[in-house]
Amino acid sequence: KQEVTQIPAALSVPEGENLVLNCSFTDSAIYNLQWFRQDPGKGLTSLLLIQSSQREQTSGRLNASLDKSSGRSTLYIAASQPGDSATYLCAVPGAGSYQLTFGKGTKLSVIP
Amino acid sequence: NAGVMQNPRHLVRRRGQEARLRCSPMKGHSHVYWYRQLPEEGLKFMVYLQKENIIDESGMPKERFSAEFPKEGPSILRIQQVVRGDSAAYFCASSPLAGGSQETQYFGPGTRLLVL
Numbered sequence: 001k002q003e004v005t006q007i008p009a010a011l012s013v014p015e016g017e018n019l020v021l022n023c024s025f026t027d028s029a030i031y032n033l034q035w036f037r038q039d040p041g042k043g044l045t046s047l048l049l050i051q052s053s054q055r056e057q058t059s060g061r062l063n064a065s066l067d068k069s070s071g072r073s074t075l076y077i078a079a080s081q082p083g084d085s086a087t088y089l090c091a092v093p094g095a096g097s098y099q100l101t102f103g104k105g106t107k108l109s110v111i112p
Numbered sequence: 113n114a115g116v117m118q119n120p121r122h123l124v125r126r127r128g129q130e131a132r133l134r135c136s137p138m139k140g141h142s143h144v145y146w147y148r149q150l151p152e153e154g155l156k157f158m159v160y161l162q163k164e165n166i167i168d169e170s171g172m173p174k175e176r177f178s179a180e181f182p183k184e185g186p187s188i189l190r191i192q193q194v195v196r197g198d199s200a201a202y203f204c205a206s207s208p209l210a211g212g213s214q215e216t217q218y219f220g221p222g223t224r225l226l227v228l
Contacts, residue, residue: 004154034216043116043203044155044219094157098145098207099171100217102154 002027002094006103013080014111021075021106023090028068035064035075036089038105044089048075080110114139116206116220117186124226125194133189133223137206144187145217146172146179149201161187194227201225 003026013019023033032051036044048057048064050073056065063076077084087105094101117136125131137144142163147155157171161181172179176194181187191198201224205217 036219041224043118043221044205046216046218049216089154091155098143098160098217099157099168100145100147100155101157102147104152104154 002030002092002101004090004092004101004103006088006090006106008106009104010107010109012109012111015080015082017080017110018076018078019080019108021077021088021090021108023073023075023103025071025073025090025092025101028071030068030092032093033064033066033073034091034100035062035073036091038087038089040086047088077108080108082110082112084108085110116141116204116218118202118204118220118223120223121221122224122226124228126228127195128193131191131194131198131225131227133191133202133204133225135187135189135204135206135220137187137204138208138218141206141208141218143207143209144181145205145207146187146189147203147205149203149222151200155203158189191225194225196227199225199227 007022034049035047050057050066061078066073087107089105091100091102144161146158149155159172159179160168176192178190201222203222204220
């Protein structure tokens with residue numbers, strides 16, 4: 001059974017800092033890995049999707065890496081801004097490939 | 113192109129009542145997924161539907177919960193005789209093709225169910 005763990009559970013940084021969020025998964029036989037952003041009281045916004053054949057994806061100030069063999073992914077956020085404050089979720093497809101298995105998330109606070 | 117729509121956004125029910133949660137997928141999407149997020153927990157898969165068919169309901173409790181996605185209209189997640197433990201955020205997602213290796217799922221804003 002796939003399990004996804006995200007560390008740390010919460011993170012507070014001053015504006016402008018670069019930061020790394022971590023995600024680990026137990027079953028390395030995955031098709032892809034996604035990073036989502038969840039704002040309080042709102043839905044999920046897909047940030048990056050990395051295919052299993054890729055090692056990283058970039059979108060603006062975000063860079064996600066994937067190491068299937070070690071069961072790890074990182075989300076790097078450069079030059080953090082207060083608007084980046086949100087909960088970041090990592091998810092991988094599980095059984096049937098369409099069932100996303102989520103971590104509990106990392107709650108990020110960027111202090112102005 | 114509107115995103116995934118869910119209503120109501122907030123729903124309050126007393127124990128024993130029924131809760132009906134609606135989800136309209138993005139235009140052109142025929143695959144719908146329901147997830148539940150309990151307090152302090154990650155999102156958990158409940159059910160996957162295509163038009164008029166339940167493909168996988170392995171994550172849905174066997175009793176009191178049902179889901180449908182009719183030919184016309186939104187997908188409905190129905191919870192009968194709600195209990196306090198059903199209080200959670202229920203998210204719907206949709207995709208144009210079967211989610212998996214290539215397709216991302218697009219999520220709605222969720223319905224926050226509170227059972228008193």
